[in-house]
Amino acid sequence: xxxxxxxxxxxxxxxxxxxxxxxxxxxxxxxxxxxxxxxxxxxxxxxxxxxxxxxxxxxxxxxxxxxxxxxxxxxxxxxxxxxxxxxxxxxxxxxxxxxxxxxxxxxxxxxxxxxxxxxxxxxxxxxxxxxxxxxxxxxxxxxxxxxxxxxxxxxxxxxxxxxxxxxxxxxxxxxxxxxxxxxxxxxxxxxxxxxxxxxxxxxxxxxxxxxxxxxxxxx
Amino acid sequence: xxxxxxxxxxxxxxxxxxxxxxxxxxxxxxxxxxxxxxxxxxxxxxxxxxxxxxxxxxxxxxxxxxxxxxxxxxxxxxxxxxxxxxxxxxxxxxxxxxxxxxxxxxxxxxxxxxxxxxxxxx
Numbered sequence: 001x002x003x004x005x006x007x008x009x010x011x012x013x014x015x016x017x018x019x020x021x022x023x024x025x026x027x028x029x030x031x032x033x034x035x036x037x038x039x040x041x042x043x044x045x046x047x048x049x050x051x052x053x054x055x056x057x058x059x060x061x062x063x064x065x066x067x068x069x070x071x072x073x074x075x076x077x078x079x080x081x082x083x084x085x086x087x088x089x090x091x092x093x094x095x096x097x098x099x100x101x102x103x104x105x106x107x108x109x110x111x112x113x114x115x116x117x118x119x120x121x122x123x124x125x126x127x128x129x130x131x132x133x134x135x136x137x138x139x140x141x142x143x144x145x146x147x148x149x150x151x152x153x154x155x156x157x158x159x160x161x162x163x164x165x166x167x168x169x170x171x172x173x174x175x176x177x178x179x180x181x182x183x184x185x186x187x188x189x190x191x192x193x194x195x196x197x198x199x200x201x202x203x204x205x206x207x208x209x210x211x212x213x214x215x216x217x218x219x
Numbered sequence: 220x221x222x223x224x225x226x227x228x229x230x231x232x233x234x235x236x237x238x239x240x241x242x243x244x245x246x247x248x249x250x251x252x253x254x255x256x257x258x259x260x261x262x263x264x265x266x267x268x269x270x271x272x273x274x275x276x277x278x279x280x281x282x283x284x285x286x287x288x289x290x291x292x293x294x295x296x297x298x299x300x301x302x303x304x305x306x307x308x309x310x311x312x313x314x315x316x317x318x319x320x321x322x323x324x325x326x327x328x329x330x331x332x333x334x335x336x337x338x339x340x341x
Contacts, residue, residue, distance in 0.1 A: 021249070078252065083249055
């Protein structure tokens with residue numbers, strides 16, 4: 001995408017506004033880190049349930065990497081201070097953030113105290129969690145939907161098919177165990193893929209300027 | 220409405236230049252931005268961005284602040300109140316120009332249609 005502005009160029013105000021207003025949202029490597037942490041946390045669950053110190057070597061490096069990511073984004077893309085949002089829009093955003101939380105709580109409540117788990121019931125509660133998380137991701141930044149739909153829609157469709165797999169027919173216990181593992185990894189994996197794709201979008205919207213001899217800012 | 224009845228408004232030359240317009244558009248979408256972000260999003264060279272920012276500061280449309288963080292200079296730019304109103308005014312003017320041009324395009328069509336309409340019998 002060649003978006004250079006010189007004296008004869010045409011300014012694309014919509015692109016400039018889109019990048020500026022969604023700059024923080026497009027810093028996808030944070031989602032990748034969150035997804036990796038989530039995945040490692042899931043994998044370590046059998047050990048960490050008994051020995052909680054197991055979580056320390058997981059959380060500590062992630063904190064260091066998060067700090068490094070902040071520095072990376074600041075050096076590569078710069079920094080902005082966002083304009084304060086209207087009170088109403090902040091309230092709507094807070095309510096939308098509650099949607100995945102409510103979905104996870106309701107889903108977990110539906111599957112709690114099940115001695116003999118019914119795959120279809122678990123599939124329904126998982127679907128509730130999956131859809132509520134995706135509704136939040138889809139609607140949190142509507143301006144970005146035109147750019148994100150290329151990867152969000154396929155991920156949503158594939159994820160929904162995986163979640164609904166037990167509804168398609170009866171599954172044996174081995175397949176059910178495999179399906180549960182897939183479900184556990186679905187959200188972290190989606191975070192990683194969406195994060196990487198968001199990062200690629202940001203790189204394409206803000207390509208690195210041609211290198212110049214001096215590294216100091218002029219003026 | 221004829222071509223002569225409504226003059227086409229002219230935009231502010233200080234804002235209309237593409238590089239300065241890009242900078243002002245970015246700054247109007249945030250509270251402040253640093254030099255690196257402005258360069259990345261506008262794809263201007265350091266020299267050009269620097270010159271345009273100085274021009275905008277001289278015109279009183281932006282405020283530039285410099286601070287040294289980790290032994291490196293950080294230049295932060297924000298829009299002044301005047302800068303904010305100038306960019307808003309610029310887009311209003313451009314909308315008016317667009318509307319005016321569309322009106323001028325439609326005028327001959329309207330005239331042609333009027334001439335083709337048969338006069339009512341008396």
